[in-house]
Amino acid sequence: MRILLQIVVVVAVSWVAGTGVQALGWNWPLTLVVGLLAAVLAVVAYGWIVRKTENREPTEVAWATAPGALSRGVLIGLLMFVAVIVNIAFLGGYEVRGLGSVTGALAIFGFMAAVAVTEELMFRGLLFRLVEQRFGTWISLTLSGVLFGFAHFFNANATLWTSLAIAVEAGFMLAAAYAATRNLWVPIGVHFAWNYAQGGIFSTSVSGQDAPQGLLDGVTSGPSIVTGGAFGPEASIYSVGVGVAVTVVFLWLAKRRGNLVPRGGRTAPAATLGA
Template structure:
């Protein structure tokens, strides 16, 4: 819904970067309704999943890459490591993991997604995907800027 509809519709009118920011913020905000939701967790989700997954779509122009990344991320957190996913409560995975330490490092009750390490890793991945999108010519510019250029050309 966020990449397949919202991102693509906003991107047509406002460009890739605005669509990435708007869809990311809304994706993060939707996670505020989860069981152990925190503002830090929602910001982290906006940066990580909102930004990285939209950038992955922009790079590949296929929904399969962000769907696969999202599934793999959630499966690794819950199905393998047994950690909490986006504040939705404890899970039982292949491994019985427990975390301790500062919330900024562990993500606290929201899970590893709210940790600084996850945010840093996903920002780096977002940059890589955006560079790939740029190299492939997949970035959509803002329409308003194009109209201003067209009007300036007509005025000459």
């Protein structure tokens, strides 16, 4: 019942938040404000249900750790995508033709804030964390990563390859980020920055979804294995490579900190919160 209550509350709030933001039709002031409010509401709901069902403080979303942990996550996510887009551009697959839209970038900011927070709460805050407590880090990372990839299978322009790419470069990587830090603000920051850089800055498709033009008037062309095709750069082999590299670093850090949970073992320590 404890797990069921957590799932019901977080999924319900996430669904309402996501539906509300999508219904605004990219009206930039409303999408920006409602998206940010939806993100805050989702965190508050998660904290409330964790306190109620687990009789503990939800230190993984402690507001005191948010500024530093979010900043580190955002920096990592931005650097990851910049590395990807630079490599795509080097092969002629991406070109900047001029400036884009500031209002479009603001709308995408609010939308991606809601997406990053709600998805991290569901997939890392609940699924990964709860499965890890019983089956250990490795099984939980694999399961949550595969399900995260499969959840994107029904997006526009999705294929089996795109779902696999999302599972490897994002599902595994974001779970590893949480395992290394025991702080959800870090994967939230990485997730948000990665998505926002794609649509809000470089104006590429994000997980197959079109959005208003971002800050740059950019276009992609060329082989799908390089550019990601209609699904966007997340289906590029470069994204998979960068995601694997960052996953390895986070897992190394988790092991060094003693944060890897054995199957049927203890709950991982929270000593590295905000790291």
